[in-house]
Amino acid sequence: MRSRTMTLVFLGLCATTAFAQRTFVSVTGVDNATCSRSAPCRSFGAAVTAVAAGGEVVALDSGGYGGLTITKSISIIAPSGVYAGVTVASGTGITISVPAGIVTLRGLSINGVGGTTGIQVDSIGQLHVENTLISGLVSDAMLVNAATLFLVRDCVIRANAQGINIPNAASGITGMVERTRLDENTAAGATIRDNAAVDFSDTTFFNNTDGIVLIPASVGAIAFVNHCFFDRGSRGIVLQTTLDTTSATTVVGDSTFYHVNDPVHRGGIGSNTAFTFANNQFSGYSYTPTFDTILTLK
Amino acid sequence: MRSSFALLIFFAASIAVAQNRTFVSVNGSDVNPCSTTAPCRSFTAAASVVASGGDVVVLDSGGYGPVTISKPLSIIAPAGVYAGISVSGSSGILIDNVGAGVIVLRGLSITGIGGTNGIEMDYAQNLHLDHVDIRNFRNGSAVLMQSGYSDHEPHLVIRDSVFREVAYGVNVQSTVFGQSVSVDHVRFDMAYGTGIQLANNASVAVSNCIFHDGNRGVYATPTTGSVYVTVDQSEFTDLLTGVELYCTSSGSAHAWIGRSTFAASTAAIRSGPGALISFGNNQNEGPAVAWDQTIPLQ
Numbered sequence: 001m002r003s004r005t006m007t008l009v010f011l012g013l014c015a016t017t018a019f020a021q022r023t024f025v026s027v028t029g030v031d032n033a034t035c036s037r038s039a040p041c042r043s044f045g046a047a048v049t050a051v052a053a054g055g056e057v058v059a060l061d062s063g064g065y066g067g068l069t070i071t072k073s074i075s076i077i078a079p080s081g082v083y084a085g086v087t088v089a090s091g092t093g094i095t096i097s098v099p100a101g102i103v104t105l106r107g108l109s110i111n112g113v114g115g116t117t118g119i120q121v122d123s124i125g126q127l128h129v130e131n132t133l134i135s136g137l138v139s140d141a142m143l144v145n146a147a148t149l150f151l152v153r154d155c156v157i158r159a160n161a162q163g164i165n166i167p168n169a170a171s172g173i174t175g176m177v178e179r180t181r182l183d184e185n186t187a188a189g190a191t192i193r194d195n196a197a198v199d200f201s202d203t204t205f206f207n208n209t210d211g212i213v214l215i216p217a218s219v220g221a222i223a224f225v226n227h228c229f230f231d232r233g234s235r236g237i238v239l240q241t242t243l244d245t246t247s248a249t250t251v252v253g254d255s256t257f258y259h260v261n262d263p264v265h266r267g268g269i270g271s272n273t274a275f276t277f278a279n280n281q282f283s284g285y286s287y288t289p290t291f292d293t294i295l296t297l298k
Numbered sequence: 299m300r301s302s303f304a305l306l307i308f309f310a311a312s313i314a315v316a317q318n319r320t321f322v323s324v325n326g327s328d329v330n331p332c333s334t335t336a337p338c339r340s341f342t343a344a345a346s347v348v349a350s351g352g353d354v355v356v357l358d359s360g361g362y363g364p365v366t367i368s369k370p371l372s373i374i375a376p377a378g379v380y381a382g383i384s385v386s387g388s389s390g391i392l393i394d395n396v397g398a399g400v401i402v403l404r405g406l407s408i409t410g411i412g413g414t415n416g417i418e419m420d421y422a423q424n425l426h427l428d429h430v431d432i433r434n435f436r437n438g439s440a441v442l443m444q445s446g447y448s449d450h451e452p453h454l455v456i457r458d459s460v461f462r463e464v465a466y467g468v469n470v471q472s473t474v475f476g477q478s479v480s481v482d483h484v485r486f487d488m489a490y491g492t493g494i495q496l497a498n499n500a501s502v503a504v505s506n507c508i509f510h511d512g513n514r515g516v517y518a519t520p521t522t523g524s525v526y527v528t529v530d531q532s533e534f535t536d537l538l539t540g541v542e543l544y545c546t547s548s549g550s551a552h553a554w555i556g557r558s559t560f561a562a563s564t565a566a567i568r569s570g571p572g573a574l575i576s577f578g579n580n581q582n583e584g585p586a587v588a589w590d591q592t593i594p595l596q
Contacts, residue, residue, distance in 0.1 A: 027334040062355050062376060063334040064319050081378025083355045087318045109374065113318050113351050135372075135400070136351055158426065159400045181482075183455060184400070184424065204505070206455055206480050229530065231480050231503040256556065258503045258528040279595050281577045283528055283554035289596060 019052035025084075027063035044068045044076060044086070059084040059107075069095040070103055078107030088115025088137065100125040100148075105132055112137035112160065121147050130154055140165040141185070144173060144196075151176045158183040163208070168194035168217045177203050188213045188238075190223075197222040204229045205236075211260070212250075213238040214272075220247035227254045236263040236289075241270030251295070253277035259284040266290065316349035322381075324360035341365035341373060341383070351399065356381040366392045367422075370399025373406065377429075381406050385413030385435075394446065396422035404428040414438035416464075419454060420446035426455045433462040436489070439469035443477055451475045457482040465491040472498030472523070481507055488512030498549060499523040507532040509540070515562070516541045520549030525572075527553040537562040545570025554593070555580055 020034060025047045029040035035050040035057075044065040047057040053072040059065060062083040070076075078084030086093045086108060093110050096103055102125055110118045110132065118134040118141045121127055127150040134141035137160040144150055144166045150173070157163040163182040166173060175198035182189035182203065188210040192198050194217050201224075205211040211230050214221045215238070223237065230236040236257050239248040247270060254277065257263040263285050264274050276291040317332070322344045326337035332344045334357075341362045344354045348371050356362065356375035361382040365373075375381035383390045383406060390408045393401055401422060408416040408430070416432035416439065419425050432440035440461035443454050454468070454477070461467040467486040470477050476499040483506045486493035493509040494502055496518040504527070509515035515534045518525040527541065534540035540562040543551035548571075555566060556577035565582045566589075568574045573590040 062321070062357050078376075081376050083353075083374055083376040085319055085353060085355070089318070109353065111318070111351070111353055111372075113349065135402075156428070158402075159424075181457065183426070184453070204457075204480075204482055206503075207453060207478070229482070229503070229505050231505075232478060232501075256505070256528070256530045258530075258554070259501065259526060276596060281530065281554070281556045281593075282596055283575070283593070284526055284552075291596065 019055070020050060021052050021055045022058060023047040023051040023055065024058050024060050025065050026060040048074060048076070067093045069097070071097055073098055073101035073103060075104035075106065076108065077104070080107070082107065084108050086110045088112045088118060090115055092117040092120045094119045095122065096120065096124055096127065097122040098125070099123040102126045104128040104130065106130040108132045110134045114138065116140075117143050118160070119143070121145060121150065124148065124150065127151065128153070133158070135159050137161070144175070145169070146171070147173050147175070149174045151178070152180050153178045155180045156183070157181070157185065157189075160185050161187045162191055163188065164190040166190075166192050166196045166198070169196055171195060172197070175199065177201070179203065181206065182208060182211070184208065191215065192221045192223060193217060194219040194221060197224070199224040199226070200228050201226045202228070204231065205233065206231045208233050210235045210238050212236070213240065214248035214250065215240040215242070216246050216248060218243055218246055220249065222249045225250060225252045225255055229255065230257045230260050230263065232259045234261050235265045236260040238265040239267065239272035239274065241268035241272055244270050246270035248272040249275075251275040252280055254279050256281040257283070257285065257289070261285060262287040264289040264291070316352070317347060318349050318352040319355060320344040320348040320352070321355050321357050322362050323357040325358075345371060345373070356405070364390050366394065367401060368395045370396060370401055372402035372404065374402070375405030377405065379405065383408045385410050385416065387413055389413070389415040389418035389442070391417045392420070393418065393422045393425060394420040397449070398423045400424045400426065402426045402428065403430055406430050408432045410434040410436070410438070415442045416440045418442045418444060419452070420444040422452065423447055423450060424453050427459055428457055430456070430459040432459070432464070435464045437465055439466040440464045441468045442466070443468065443470045443479070445471040445473045448473055448475060451478050454479045456480070456484055458484070460485045460487070462487040463489040466495050467493045469495045470497060470500040470502070472500070472520070474499065476501060479503070481505070483507065486510065486512070486515070492517045495519070496525050496527070499525070501526040503528045504532055505530045509534045509537060511536045513537065514539045514542050516553070518543045518545070518551040518553070520545055520551055521547040522549050525549070525551040527551065529553065529555045529558050531557040533559045534565070535561040539564045539567060541566040543568040543570070543572050543574065545572055560584060
């Protein structure tokens with residue numbers, strides 16, 4: 001009897017210190033050291049602490065699981081059928097700082113009720129944000145300070161000041177935004193600055209003041225726009241350079257601009273270049289879009 | 299005895315303080331505080347308790363009853379959960395006295411059982427519908443956008459939805475400031491009737507939609523002011539008319555149509571002031587359209 005109890009205690013300690021490959025949260029859970037399937041935790045924060053690097057945090061049922069800071073490679077997954085909310089009442093909802101790590105966020109609802117930022121990325125090797133709703137943030141839905149690669153797929157980013165905000169970066173940031181809706185963000189759907197290149201595909205911009213703003217400070221920024229729909233708003237793609245050594249570049253193909261007042265805005269004193277595949281549809285604008293180079297379909 | 303008194307105080311407090319997230323379940327009760335562990339039974343109860351800008355979340359499949367919404371909020375049924383509203387009265391969801399702010403309805407199934415309209419948007423600035431299935435309103439509208447909000451231009455955004463067996467899919471009434479509608483990846487199976495009806499000063503962007511089996515796909519009938527329509531990558535099949543601009547008195551209407559397919563008795567037709575504009579890349583299996591203008595791709 002004693003030996004069995006001892007063994008159990010020993011196993012328990014092992015499980016605590018070794019970290020689980022998969023941890024769980026539930027609204028009926030209580031934060032504990034293991035966050036196992038049978039004894040789930042109540043918060044993402046506890047489940048992220050308990051999970052092994054490279055492991056998965058899974059939401060078992062619908063509820064709010066709180067904000068968190070991520071400092072190791074993990075996936076946080078709310079499967080279809082589970083609503084996993086993060087309410088951001090102040091500050092930032094999810095902060096990510098994992099140099100060279102891989103983080104996946106899937107199926108979350110991040111709702112700002114007075115908070116500043118939904119997801120703040122301070123460092124990451126690869127970030128995958130999938131099937132996630134980010135809305136109502138006072139400042140940025142996503143603030144990407146540094147990232148080797150970030151992907152936003154099947155998301156809705158709605159009614160924030162900025163959708164995806166990328167400050168001037170010291171080293172290269174590559175982004176891919178696919179099958180996503182950027183709706184009614186009061187400043188811009190995406191703002192891209194130094195050393196960032198972002199590929200937008202199958203993505204709709206509805207009634208943002210600006211769709212995509214390229215405004216690099218000293219080096220350059222690039223936006224590839226393929227099969228996107230820009231629906232109303234003041235400006236579609238903005239190329240704005242502040243130094244004559246700075247370059248802002250966009251390549252636009254197979255896209256539609258409907259009632260965007262200034263579909264391709266060219267400003268600033270540096271080099272800005274707009275390429276087209278000559279297969280885009282423009283209607284209801286006040287300022288005629290101009291392109292520097294027509295790329296031939298092959 | 300004392301402890302139950304303390305519980306009473308606790309419940310009273312949780313009801314009095316509006317919550318950022320409330321819950322409904324078929325096992326819930328409306329005397330509950332609509333928390334995740336003590337959910338409510340109806341949308342009406344959960345919507346009254348939730349804070350402005352908060353989320354009402356459906357925990358499991360069932361019917362949750364018609365609801366009147368009078369503040370910004372989201373009602374969310376995650377994928378895998380069926381959240382039904384049966385409508386025998388005038389409107390399944392009435393949105394009124396909201397003013398500014400965003401209302402989101404996601405994952406709902408609204409069925410007419412003698413009722414008039416699925417969703418009625420009156421005094422509200424901003425409504426987003428995601429994954430909403432509305433059917434059997436043969437004398438009314440799946441979505442009726444009233445002219446009640448006259449402070450600014452109101453917005454209606456619909457995506458990934460199905461409207462079936464309705465007299466009108468989306469019925470947009472006239473306003474002074476205009477009504478702005480965006481419809482993406484929506485299927486209209488009208489049985490008879492009209493997909494999208496637009497009155498004075500309305501504008502609509504239609505992308506990736508299918509209009510099937512009815513009188514008209516998109517029908518603009520201004521008597522004053524201007525109506526603007528854009529149609530991209532959509533299909534009009536088994537209809538009398540795909541897109542019809544019918545302008546009388548001082549009303550005018552413009553439609554820009556690209557990358558779309560028509561298998562209708564009449565693909566597109568205009569009477570009165572305005573223009574039918576093609577991007578020259580449509581597929582029309584019926585009689586030729588008298589386009590007023592063809593705009594080259596850029």
